[in-house]
Amino acid sequence: MSDELTELPEGWCYILLKNLGELKRGKSKHRPRNDPKLYGDFVPFIQTGEVARSGGRISNFSKMYSELGVQQSRIFPKGTICITIAANIADTGILGFDACFPDSIVGLITDDRLADSYFIEYFLRTIREDLAQFAPATAQANINIEILNKVFVPLPPIQEQKRIVTKIEELNDRTQKAKKALDSIPQLCDRFHQSVLAVAFRGDLTADWREQNPDVEPASVLLEKIKQDRRQRWEEEEFAKLKASGTIRTDEKWKSRYKEPEMINSFNLPELPHAWSWASVEQFADVGTGATPLRNEPKYYENGIIPWITSGALNNLFIDKAEEFITPIAIQETNAKIFPKHTLLVAMYGEGKTRGKVAELLIEAATNQACAALILEGLASKIQPLVKLFFQKNYTDIRKLASGGVQPNLNLSMIKSTFVPIPPLQEQVEIIQVVSRLMSMIEIVEKQCQYTEDKLDRLNQSILAKAFRGELVPQEPDDEPASVLLERIRAEREKLNNSKLKSDRTSKRKSKIVEGQGFIPGLE
Template sequence: MSKTIPTNWATTSFDEVFSQISTTGKKVKTGETQLQGKFPVVDQGRTFISGYLNDESLVVSNDDPLIIFGDHTREIKWIDFPFIPGADGVKILKTDDELNTRYIYYFLRNLPVESKGYARHFKCLKEAVYLLPPLAEQTRIAQKLDELLAQVDTLKARIDAIPALLKRFRQSVLAAAVSGRLTEEWRKENSIRAKWTEDAIKASVVAERAALGFKPIKTNVSPSTNRIEAPISWAWLKLSEVALKITDGAHNTPKIMAQGFPYITAKDLTGGTLNFTEGKFISEAEHRELYNKCSPKIGDLLIVNIGAGTGNSANVDVDFEFSFKNIAIIKRPEIINPQYLKAFFDARKKTIFNEQTQGGAQPFLSLTMLGNIEIVLPAPEEQTEIVRRVEQLFAFAEQLERKVQSAKSRIDHLTQSILAKAFRGELVPQDPNDEPASVLLARIQAQRAAAPKAKRGRKASA
């Protein structure tokens, strides 16, 4: 805060700006609130309204707007309606009748109150120095801030909506990719190999399995996932018919050690890639038992198949040994592009989850269910083109996301910049004909001195 203040401004203290409204006997805990009711409950949390109640005896009401300060959270809320105060930490402030409450509200929003965690912060407000312009200028500042910050809020709302749009964009790209729409023009300009048939694909997979020493995967005759519309040149097969191997990792949790062989769980696949940053390790003996069963290699697809995150997938993209739990592994043949396989599962994740998972307390995608999933395969050349286009469009989305994050940061700084400018006296013009703030302050002090003294320790009641 600047050490110099404009002409006709004055400095004052908390006690000359505010009176505090008591919440004795009126506070309610969040757990006691309801989803609907006659009166909103306002607490110190970031959510503006925490719930509702119908008990009129708990209501705080005032003819003029009030300000709530969160003692623990530092949240500042503008209240211009009857409400019920939340639990501990809610400080209800009423400004002096001679002051513009909206101006004081914005002043508090600009006040630098350093976080002390969940400790109390109300002392910072009580010890702060308050800047008072003439009353007419307070009104001009408040009106200008209302106008400018409403524009900032509109811009922020539009920016905040973009991530959801990008998520839908990615999903539409994946849907177009695995339905053939993304490469429709490409197919018209490129010939498809004549022998790309179900029988030819099966024969190729059988030969590759035999060369690697893998056993055939049993095909389940139960109903599989619903098919999507796809080009007639593409082939539909069950995963059990085209995968070289489908198996899973540990069922019991190995002993985690400070060092050893890397070990990951379902939560390490939540970002669509493998995440080893938690640094979990297991012994060589336990690792060998698990690794020999799964042997993850670059290009294999890992899929969470039990618990939270079921259906999340990631391609193996590391060349060191690791083990895992609650994750299934699909070893693909050479004729399936690993990125195409992941794109297919990402595009069909919701359908697979709804149609294939089962279980009581937590979802479960068994190896048999995985094998039963039908996958549609374009020829390898088209798979490569699909992956290229998906990666290109996703890179565009990621570029937009970076710009959105940068814009959000600038908007957050813009709000504080506008507030800071207001309280340096630079946001609206000063009028030398305005009654000086010193005169206004003297009148407030005289009125308070003439008012009947409240009993010590008592606060204004609602």
């Protein structure tokens, strides 16, 4: 790893990571590993995931070793730099307490005369991706301590290291405050979005418009026209079926099979603006659902050509493609059916936040049974944009309608009986236009927020890059060069080692003296 070394600022020098102090692997070779006797309340036991989630400062732990566990492990002191070498490669964090950890973590205990541990941890962050490249392409990626032994660290004078750490943390604090402020924006945008939809369906958004347009056709007249149009289209379709089957009817009794939508009682519903009316979904839409053909039946899926939609796709407002396809045989032999373009799909159940979501089909497609399909055709298609907007607005309320156990669900009856406030058609157009403009503004804010967050991430990387090029803080001429300090520490270590070696030799000679035997002064 020395091929990529670049020229350093004056007073800096390169040093191998292993020469900064003690570099040791953790120890957890217990058998069995999950023996409950190993765990207790004696010393914290850190795992790779806790290093990865630490943000560089390890302050939490989920397990503790017992005295037995510690006896079979190794305790690392507070301030140790932890480096993961398995699972999450080269994640780093500094221990905020004495702890043990497994052999999937390497601990670096720096000589604080030579290196500031926070400076070294920040540097290791900058080479994380480089270290990860040394991991073999296996199911369990890992590196070894020999790779860490070959890492060269650009080392400034110790006082400059401390100034760099102070500056990094000062700048990081600023970016964290900025990020915290940015993190609140999506929630504010969502609240604004809901507020816009709420005032739209209370009529507040178009109050001035109504004053300027007092003579528009009331919604009650529009709903009556939709009612007549739906019946007429049903009769035309039924007559075509009778004709196609060769059945000639001279009477009109067949028309009695048409089921009129139930009239609603709006007595308990909130009062609406002038010329608005309440209507249930089944008054203006045909409501149905799909099915899931048997998964173990190849003829329903192999070489399928019909898009098949599940509730997971409803997290987008529009659906123009499918992840799965079924065959025409599946349509013929199961309850699956093809819905036309512009059908509104409402998720009746699904994981997480899916239930209650609404989306519009931009393709002809079948669905599974988790989706309610609202088909607004003929004159009813004119109010489709408003109905879609209403389901977006009522997302939270619709979820509350759901009943059930662990995963509460909606059903078709709930969807059919949902009440929608219907303004006059001209006012609907105005509402859609105003809401669309406001939603576009929200989208611009959200995109700008994401762009700024990305810039902050790049800024943090840029700060570290400048730090290790020597460009983040000014150099002080009085700082002792790192190379001089390093040489002095080496000399001290060598002197200490020689002294220890001499002491060991003396101890060995003394151990050879027979008990009771004297020795001559000056020759010991």
